[in-house]
Amino acid sequence: MATLELLGFGQNGWGALLLVATLMTLAVTATALLIGAVLGTLVATAKLSGNVLLVGLGNVYTTVFRGVPELLIIYLIYFGGSSAVTAVGQWLGYEGFLGLPSFAAGALAVGIISGSYQAEVYRGAYLAIAKGELEAASAIGMNRMLRLRRVVMPQVLRYAIPGLGNVWQLTLKDSALISVTGLAELMRTSQVAAGSTRQYFLFYIVGGVLYLLLTSFSDRVFNRAERRANRSMPAAAMGQA
Amino acid sequence: MDIAFLSSAMVTLLKAVPMTLLLFSLSVFFGGLLALVIVTMRVSGNRILSGFAKGYIFVFRGSPLLIQMFLVFYGLGQFGVIRYSFLWPFLREPVVCAVLSLALCTAGYSAEIFRSGIRAVSPKEIEAARAIGMSGFLLVRRIIAPIAFRHALPAYSTEIVLMMKSTALASLVTVWEVTGVAQRLISQTYRTMEVFLCAALIYLVLNFLILQGMALLEHSLSKHRRAAPPSAVKA
Numbered sequence: 001m002a003t004l005e006l007l008g009f010g011q012n013g014w015g016a017l018l019l020v021a022t023l024m025t026l027a028v029t030a031t032a033l034l035i036g037a038v039l040g041t042l043v044a045t046a047k048l049s050g051n052v053l054l055v056g057l058g059n060v061y062t063t064v065f066r067g068v069p070e071l072l073i074i075y076l077i078y079f080g081g082s083s084a085v086t087a088v089g090q091w092l093g094y095e096g097f098l099g100l101p102s103f104a105a106g107a108l109a110v111g112i113i114s115g116s117y118q119a120e121v122y123r124g125a126y127l128a129i130a131k132g133e134l135e136a137a138s139a140i141g142m143n144r145m146l147r148l149r150r151v152v153m154p155q156v157l158r159y160a161i162p163g164l165g166n167v168w169q170l171t172l173k174d175s176a177l178i179s180v181t182g183l184a185e186l187m188r189t190s191q192v193a194a195g196s197t198r199q200y201f202l203f204y205i206v207g208g209v210l211y212l213l214l215t216s217f218s219d220r221v222f223n224r225a226e227r228r229a230n231r232s233m234p235a236a237a238m239g240q241a
Numbered sequence: 242m243d244i245a246f247l248s249s250a251m252v253t254l255l256k257a258v259p260m261t262l263l264l265f266s267l268s269v270f271f272g273g274l275l276a277l278v279i280v281t282m283r284v285s286g287n288r289i290l291s292g293f294a295k296g297y298i299f300v301f302r303g304s305p306l307l308i309q310m311f312l313v314f315y316g317l318g319q320f321g322v323i324r325y326s327f328l329w330p331f332l333r334e335p336v337v338c339a340v341l342s343l344a345l346c347t348a349g350y351s352a353e354i355f356r357s358g359i360r361a362v363s364p365k366e367i368e369a370a371r372a373i374g375m376s377g378f379l380l381v382r383r384i385i386a387p388i389a390f391r392h393a394l395p396a397y398s399t400e401i402v403l404m405m406k407s408t409a410l411a412s413l414v415t416v417w418e419v420t421g422v423a424q425r426l427i428s429q430t431y432r433t434m435e436v437f438l439c440a441a442l443i444y445l446v447l448n449f450l451i452l453q454g455m456a457l458l459e460h461s462l463s464k465h466r467r468a469a470p471p472s473a474v475k476a
């Protein structure tokens with residue numbers, strides 16, 4: 001009974017807070033995924049450009065942000081960003097410490113990591129487009145932009161869906177690390193609830209179950225999206241895509 | 242760039258490398274053993290065993306490692322049964338908790354990787370082995386395990402690199418490995434970028450060494466795929 005009360009929505013219950021925290025986790029993950037999509041597209045374009053300098057920069061980006069612990073990158077953005085903001089503040093005449101908002105810092109840090117994985121997903125998807133289709137598009141006189149919009153983008157998006165599903169799951173789990181910045185997402189709220197009620201086991205189990213619900217639910221969404229995107233493809237080709 | 246500060250930060254961080262390597266090697270070792278148990282259950286054909294393995298893989302791959310680690314570190318001590326058992330002197334240690342949760346988590350991922358390796362073993366090879374009278378453990382040891390391991394190796398080396406990155410989370414349960422020491426240095430000096438560069442360099446070098454080692458292992462396990470050297474042909 002006491003357990004139910006702790007998890008409920010009553011006066012002493014943490015139910016409402018945990019629910020809000022779950023939504024916060026979803027919000028910060030979605031923001032990070034979007035930031036990652038922008039960065040990933042840029043990095044993938046750089047890596048595919050054939051320009052030695054751009055390819056090198058792209059390789060450095062994906063190597064560093066996939067090879068260094070996520071926690072370290074969050075520290076870099078959170079503490080580094082805060083000192084940058086403080087420096088700007090002092091320059092504008094504001095004395096004292098200014099912190100970067102934890103949502104922005106967390107979403108940016110996880111977005112940078114997510115971008116390094118998404119870059120590889122988009123690059124693979126682009127390389128999966130049949131060369132003949134690109135040549136055919138040029139042959140009938142499409143310019144670069146038109147070809148990108150009509151031939152490249154629709155196919156890249158379709159080929160990228162399974163990989164993007166994996167990146168979403170990774171990003172969702174990485175978002176738990178944003179708790180170190182104090183953002184009240186699911187991990188942080190479970191921690192606070194566990195600490196203030198001394199019911200560590202209960203609240204970490206509940207937090208873990210909520211994460212499992214999020215990951216299995218989003219798995220379903222991505223599977224459905226994959227089926228939908230491939231609905232015009234012959235059944236045999238679907239297995240390969 | 243302040244070379245003196247960079248080198249002193251590097252020295253401080255390098256002192257934490259043995260702890261990172263300890264966490265890494267212990268958790269890869271125990272995680273690998275546990276993964277073998279899980280994957281054996283998963284492919285056993287027994288409904289209860291494979292159901293348990295499926296559940297294990299779902300839980301440990303579907304939730305963040307950090308929450309698993311906190312569950313082990315803070316959650317277990319809540320129970321009198323564990324607090325007063327002979328295990329407590331071990332489970333009280335942050336390092337043990339970190340290794341335990343890292344190993345439990347990686348076992349879930351590795352089991353799936355091993356399973357895909359096992360699925361890649363051609364049924365013909367198993368049939369051939371059965372035809373000449375191999376069965377049970379001999380079949381696994383001589384035919385299935387070597388082929389499956391070779392197939393699983395590329396994905397497993399990625400998983401091992403992820404493990405190296407995951408050891409950073411141990412700093413949140415008060416183990417002083419590289420990331421934890423880096424965080425302490427940052428909050429003492431406020432020189433985020435320099436400390437980050439040093440710590441990042443350490444991890445990149447470690448990961449590079451792991452990948453090189455795994456590539457070497459893969460190379461030495463796939464001798465049969467390469468053309469024989471000219472000297473061997475002559476003999």
